[in-house]
Amino acid sequence: MNVPDVASYCLMYSLNEQEGFKNFALMVANTSETGAIILDNQSLRDVKWNRVPGTEFVWGMRTLGPAMRSHAVEHASSPFALLSVGTAAMDSYGTPGSCRKNVTFKCQTETQQVKEQLKMCKDVFQQGNTSEFCSFMNSTLVNLETMCAEDRAASLELSRRSSSELQVAVMRSSG
Structure with a gap:
C-alpha cells in the first residue's frame, strides 16, 4: 500500500468498512493538529x-465499528491523510480514503460573460423568438441571485448539474 503524498491530503474523507474484515482508519497528520480530527x-x-521520524507528522490508527458502515473523518482547517485498512484470516486490504470536497463560491451574478449572454437573450426575445438556452439562462440567473441573496453556498453537485444542464441547453439551441 502506498501512503499518499502530503500534496494530496484533504480536509474531509469518507470511507466504508468491508464485510468480513477488522476495519481501521489509518491517519497521518501534522503533530499539532491531531486533536481536532x-x-x-x-x-x-x-x-x-x-x-514519523524526521518530520512534523504523526500517524495513528483507529478501529472502526460494525461491518459495512460508512464513516466521515474530517479536520476543520488542516489537511491530513486517511487510509482505509482491514485484516482478516489470510487476507487484508488497504486503500486511500475518498477525499470529499466541500466547495463554495462567492456570489457574483454580474460578470461580463453573464451580461453578454443576457444582452444576446434580450435581443432574441425582442425579435419575437424563443430560445431554450435563454430561458435556461434566465432561470439559472434567478436561482443564483436567490441563493446569493440568502447567503447560501452551492454544493459541487449543484454546480456540476447546472453545468451539464447548460451544456444540453446550448446543444439543443444550436442544433
Whole structure:
C-alpha cells in the first residue's frame, strides 16, 4: 500500500468498512493538529499517535465499528491523510480514503460573460423568438441571485448539474 503524498491530503474523507474484515482508519497528520480530527462527529480521543521520524507528522490508527458502515473523518482547517485498512484470516486490504470536497463560491451574478449572454437573450426575445438556452439562462440567473441573496453556498453537485444542464441547453439551441 502506498501512503499518499502530503500534496494530496484533504480536509474531509469518507470511507466504508468491508464485510468480513477488522476495519481501521489509518491517519497521518501534522503533530499539532491531531486533536481536532473528528470521526463521525466525535473527537478521536482513543488514538495513539506515533511520530514519523524526521518530520512534523504523526500517524495513528483507529478501529472502526460494525461491518459495512460508512464513516466521515474530517479536520476543520488542516489537511491530513486517511487510509482505509482491514485484516482478516489470510487476507487484508488497504486503500486511500475518498477525499470529499466541500466547495463554495462567492456570489457574483454580474460578470461580463453573464451580461453578454443576457444582452444576446434580450435581443432574441425582442425579435419575437424563443430560445431554450435563454430561458435556461434566465432561470439559472434567478436561482443564483436567490441563493446569493440568502447567503447560501452551492454544493459541487449543484454546480456540476447546472453545468451539464447548460451544456444540453446550448446543444439543443444550436442544433
